[in-house]
Amino acid sequence: MAECTSCCRCSEVCIAFKLGAVEHAPVHRRREVFTCTACWRCARACPEGVDIYRECMLARRRQGLPESYRRALLRLLSSGIAVPAGDVNALREMHGLGKVRLLSSGELKKLLPGVERQLRR
Template sequence: MTPLEHPSECIQCGTCVSVCPVEKVGGHAIVTFLADPSETDFSAWLCTSCWRCHQACPVGVDIYGLMMAWRRRSPAPSGYLESYERLLETGLALPIAQQTLDEIRASWGLERVVLPVPEVARVLLKVHP
């Protein structure tokens, strides 16, 4: 397998990092890739596929395409596929009980939100042709 290389057209301006939602919450998907694109780790799996980096890049580096190429190099981290399947099934990436959600939201001073039952989530998330 040919190693991925740092994109030669990248001017390291940091614009992609400044618009990345993962980078904003402390993940390092883009930074890790640009630091050493020959390595693969779980960081590529943090990418939310929002394309903000791609749209913001002033020189047109296909960062999203590079991240997806990086993902194809290694298996998904433990729990990733289960979370994805749970999201499609229930609308929730992480399992959480209604009582736990109520307690967390109350501690933050937020109103109660009722979790959708799996049947409703399935209907809402169903892709229609």
């Protein structure tokens, strides 16, 4: 398993750092672990080949969720769509696209039983 040496090259290529929104630290160890566009320039820049994506996700789980993520997850559990949505099939029809069936909340709970329990707590 590749290990971080804190060289901070990941931070130097990070757009959040360039815009002055986060501290200068290894991306997966900084406080603002959610202030990330998931562009993964950090992962490309890492000379050690650290799986920064995975490390960031684990750091997020330790830190707890911002409200916007909580809302997105609740949407995911009820509709299977991560962003606010209107009538997607009406929109599809207007563009000559076939209808899709969205998964039911029962089906979604089967896919994400632990997430459902976690959000309910």
